Amino acid sequence: MFLNRLQLWNFRSYENLELNFPLGISLLTGENGQGKTNIVEAIYLLCTGKSHRTNREQDMIAFGRSWTRVRGENRQKDGRHTVDMVLQKGQKRRILVNGLAISRIGEMMGHISSVIFSPEDLNLVKDGPAARRRFMDIELSQVSKQYFHALNEYNQTLLQRNMLLKENGGGAALDVWDELLAKRAEPIIRARRRFCARLAPEAAQAHAYLSSGKETLRCEYKDCTQGADDVEGALLSLLEKNRENDQRRMFTTVGPHKDDLSIHLGDTDLRYFGSQGQQRTATLALKKAELEMMKQDLGEYPLLLLDDVLSELDVTRQKLLLEQLKDVQTIITAAQPAEALRHLDATVFRVKKGKVLEK
Ligand SMILES: Nc1ncnc2c1ncn2[C@@H]1O[C@H](COP(=O)(O)OP(=O)(O)OP(=O)(O)O)[C@@H](O)[C@H]1O
Numbered sequence: 001m002f003l004n005r006l007q008l009w010n011f012r013s014y015e016n017l018e019l020n021f022p023l024g025i026s027l028l029t030g031e032n033g034q035g036k037t038n039i040v041e042a043i044y045l046l047c048t049g050k051s052h053r054t055n056r057e058q059d060m061i062a063f064g065r066s067w068t069r070v071r072g073e074n075r076q077k078d079g080r081h082t083v084d085m086v087l088q089k090g091q092k093r094r095i096l097v098n099g100l101a102i103s104r105i106g107e108m109m110g111h112i113s114s115v116i117f118s119p120e121d122l123n124l125v126k127d128g129p130a131a132r133r134r135f136m137d138i139e140l141s142q143v144s145k146q147y148f149h150a151l152n153e154y155n156q157t158l159l160q161r162n163m164l165l166k167e168n169g170g171g172a173a174l175d176v177w178d179e180l181l182a183k184r185a186e187p188i189i190r191a192r193r194r195f196c197a198r199l200a201p202e203a204a205q206a207h208a209y210l211s212s213g214k215e216t217l218r219c220e221y222k223d224c225t226q227g228a229d230d231v232e233g234a235l236l237s238l239l240e241k242n243r244e245n246d247q248r249r250m251f252t253t254v255g256p257h258k259d260d261l262s263i264h265l266g267d268t269d270l271r272y273f274g275s276q277g278q279q280r281t282a283t284l285a286l287k288k289a290e291l292e293m294m295k296q297d298l299g300e301y302p303l304l305l306l307d308d309v310l311s312e313l314d315v316t317r318q319k320l321l322l323e324q325l326k327d328v329q330t331i332i333t334a335a336q337p338a339e340a341l342r343h344l345d346a347t348v349f350r351v352k353k354g355k356v357l358e359k
């Protein structure tokens, strides 16, 4: 796929911007604080409905303004897709897909898709399980509306169960919520199992390519039901077993919202025992695997957004990564153009004080 145009109105440091991206690699360069990441953020917003760096949606509205609009025009194999989002202070956001208003955020998924690698991801391996669940959930949501919907339903049910636990310890009503929670957890757990089964060989292959080491990268879904065939039944008994604990702690302590993705290099658990370099290489391999899996699911590569991360990799790995991106539209931000980019055919955009000039 190919995002050929991005338009911003009152978006962070941009009053009005129209950018026409080429196929291949675009490099957004310029000094710190000039607005490079803002552009990546706007693209990611059109892909997922969320910013990659904040949950505070209204922060994206330019200072002193009451609304912002972001519009992207994307070419896929089946034709042109446009996504338009308007955020207005004190109002619900409005989204148009191909010119038609949509009411559910799930309907905007898939019209522009991307894999992002940003400073927030650098600790994907090292951070707590939430980061790795987000990694699974974002990929799955972008390729499957059903997953996105199922995840929302699960989270709503979880919220209600937790509220009940806080209010009065749950009481007899908990039985009903346990059943509903287990039922809604099932599609999440099954989809993540399938995802991880595919991710493992892709990530191992990417890792072998990116590292000179002999050890194999192993990814495994740590699912609360431990791979049970009857997911719903297994979770239901877990909820029963943990009920007292949940009542005491006033939240739900088991379920897919606590699951993890374990990442080992040989026998070493990289989260706890990996060196920084090993963790970075593993993260890069996971991102590369995500890119390949999205290609399989979408029938074409998504965009790749590399926000400020090239400089975090050594030159060898920068080169190895970029060499593999021939058919991927890639948007890179960097204050200093990375060494590996000197030898590649990239279109350079200079970003300065909310203006962008093509060089
Ligand atoms: N809502 C907003 N309205 C106006 N300007 C904003 C808003 N939010 C952020 N900015 C400005 O945007 C700039 C930051 O932009 P951005 O994060 O894109 O910089 P960058 O070029 O990626 O910098 P770095 O190289 O440090 O990563 C800051 O100067 C900040 O003041």
Ligand SMILES: [Mg+2]
Binding pocket: 036, 037, 038, 308, 333
């Ligand atoms: Mg930045």
